[in-house]
Amino acid sequence: MPRRKPGSLFPLEVAILEHGSAIQARDGRFYGFSLARSISESGESLTAHGTLYKALGRMTDSGLLSSSWEDPATAEAEGRPRRRLYEVTAEGATALSRAVAAAAPSRVIAANTAVTSIVTSIA
Amino acid sequence: MSALVYRWAAWYSRDLPETVTKERRDELASDIHEHTAWARSEGMPDGRLSRDIASRTVRGIFSDLGWRRMQLRRNDALDPAAGRRRRVNSAALFLVAAVALLIVGWGVAVLSRVGQRVLEGAISPWSDTANGVIAFTVLATLGLALLVRRRTRFIGALWLIVPAIALLHLGTYALISTSVTIMMLTFNLPSWDLLLLALDVSVALLLVGAALWWWPTRSQAPHPAPVVTDAFAPNGVHA
Numbered sequence: 001m002p003r004r005k006p007g008s009l010f011p012l013e014v015a016i017l018e019h020g021s022a023i024q025a026r027d028g029r030f031y032g033f034s035l036a037r038s039i040s041e042s043g044e045s046l047t048a049h050g051t052l053y054k055a056l057g058r059m060t061d062s063g064l065l066s067s068s069w070e071d072p073a074t075a076e077a078e079g080r081p082r083r084r085l086y087e088v089t090a091e092g093a094t095a096l097s098r099a100v101a102a103a104a105p106s107r108v109i110a111a112n113t114a115v116t117s118i119v120t121s122i123a
Numbered sequence: 124m125s126a127l128v129y130r131w132a133a134w135y136s137r138d139l140p141e142t143v144t145k146e147r148r149d150e151l152a153s154d155i156h157e158h159t160a161w162a163r164s165e166g167m168p169d170g171r172l173s174r175d176i177a178s179r180t181v182r183g184i185f186s187d188l189g190w191r192r193m194q195l196r197r198n199d200a201l202d203p204a205a206g207r208r209r210r211v212n213s214a215a216l217f218l219v220a221a222v223a224l225l226i227v228g229w230g231v232a233v234l235s236r237v238g239q240r241v242l243e244g245a246i247s248p249w250s251d252t253a254n255g256v257i258a259f260t261v262l263a264t265l266g267l268a269l270l271v272r273r274r275t276r277f278i279g280a281l282w283l284i285v286p287a288i289a290l291l292h293l294g295t296y297a298l299i300s301t302s303v304t305i306m307m308l309t310f311n312l313p314s315w316d317l318l319l320l321a322l323d324v325s326v327a328l329l330l331v332g333a334a335l336w337w338w339p340t341r342s343q344a345p346h347p348a349p350v351v352t353d354a355f356a357p358n359g360v361h362a
Contacts, residue, residue, distance in 0.1 A: 031153065031157070032153065032157075033154045033157035035159070036154070036158075036179075041240070045178070046158075046175060047179070047186075048178075048179045048182035048183030049128070049151060049179050049180055050184060050185070050186030050187035050189075050190065051183045052154075053150055053151075053154075053183065053191060054183075054186040054190040056187075057190065069149075076249055078180070080148065080153070080156050080157070080160070080241070081149065081152040081153040081156050083157075084150050
């Protein structure tokens with residue numbers, strides 16, 4: 001796994017925070033498969049078990065997410081295993097905003113570079 | 124397919140604290156259940172669902188191993204003595220498995236050389252030496268297999284002593300009559316016997332030491348089988 005700069009996020013972590021925030025706004029909290037499915041709706045395959053749960057564990061340890069196990073009675077009443085429910089914390093939301101803001105100028109630079117190369121080739 | 128996922132999870136989470144193992148297993152049980160329920164609601168054929176689950180498992184193998192390494196490091200920080208024991212255990216397993224593989228490889232190499240000379244008509248098949256090499260190579264392979272399971276590892280180490288020493292001697296003896304190089308080496312190297320004796324003693328000491336290290340004791344009783352508290356894990360995984 002590549003080393004990261006302190007405070008920066010891996011693309012998967014950005015995706016988890018983005019999709020997690022969206023599910024959280026709608027349903028309150030999210031769980032592993034709901035997140036994998038949401039990420040896959042943007043055209044990617046379902047995130048691998050190992051990759052997803054390792055990232056979720058790491059993000060929980062670093063305070064970007066908080067997690068708690070669902071009440072077993074609720075799960076039993078619905079006839080399924082209990083879910084581990086995650087929430088994006090305030091720290092996670094801030095990290096996401098920073099990541100989006102940091103990505104924006106590079107997108108602008110990339111776009112400018114592309115425009116410059118097109119203009120140069122026309123000239 | 125989910126049974127394979129649980130078996131893989133049980134393998135990569137072995138020796139980790141029960142709480143950590145259980146949380147990973149419960150999270151996987153939930154994921155697979157939700158995945159299955161979603162696939163059925165979408166009318167996905169079972170074959171496609173199995174392939175998807177297999178794909179998610181295989182793509183995550185390196186992350187699973189990374190997660191295991193991270194958990195072990197965390198444990199080692201909390202219990203340095205256990206960390207040292209685990210490292211010695213890994214080193215012993217690596218060394219003994221390497222010796223066992225070399226012994227089996229040596230037996231196979233000698234047999235292929237003997238077979239080649241038999242095909243050339245230079246020597247007659249089924250000599251006592253060749254039969255001995257075959258028998259001890261088979262025994263060494265069994266010893267190698269006994270190393271795979273933790274519970275039988277000490278038996279495997281002890282088991283390997285006889286075929287290892289026998290193959291060193293019988294193999295050399297078989298090669299003397301089939302290889303000019305080995306024949307010249309054994310006759311021209313005055314310390315050949317001493318070298319073989321040193322190899323015998325080293326291999327025997329290593330295997331006895333490993334067997335004693337792995338010898339089961341009450342305090343090192345194997346961890347209890349993993350227990351899944353919910354009823355959604357596949358048969359054979361939950362208690």
